[in-house]
Amino acid sequence: MEIDFRRLVALLKREAEICRAWVAALERLAAASAAADPEGVSSLVGEMSRLQQRMREAEGLRGEWIAGLAASLGCAAAEITLRRVVHLAPPVEGRVLSDLREEISGLLQRLRDLQGRASLDCRRAAELAQALFDTARGLSAGGVRYGSEGRLEEGRRGGALVSRDA
Secondary structure, eight states, X not given: OOOOHHHHHHHHHHHHHHHHHHHHHHHHHHHHHHTTOHHHHHHHHHHHHHHHHHHHHHHHHHHHHHHHHHHHHTSXXXXXOHHHHHHHSOHHHHHHHHHHHHHHHHHHHHHHHXXXXXXXXXXXXXXXXXXXXXXXXXXXXXXXXXXXXXXXXOSOOTTOSBOTTO
């Protein structure tokens, strides 16, 4: 059986393209989060969800290619590494595969870093929102709120800023 290394090159180029788009989306997400732009954040979350689906599909196709190679070599798919494939490939495809391996490794590291930062940003935003809520609630629970007649009322009211009668 002849091994179609060009197919794997095409599959890995597709994965690299998806990773580059994902990195760009995460960088834009950081900017949208810093700018407190909920519409931008929502749009980027949707874009990243679509990229995630595309990556799953690409990984599935790569997995099929690897399974076929493993069957032709008489080994388990888990034994097939990109380094091993590079050594099996003709020199031209081997160099391209090696370059793609390095590029994808770098992109995956960048994705891990950006996703970690995005996770921290989300936690910070949630903590800030909780602190603001707690502060506002504490101010109202401690004493003053507007009553039904449009006048300030004093006394503990369980956190309401405005009387239910208002």
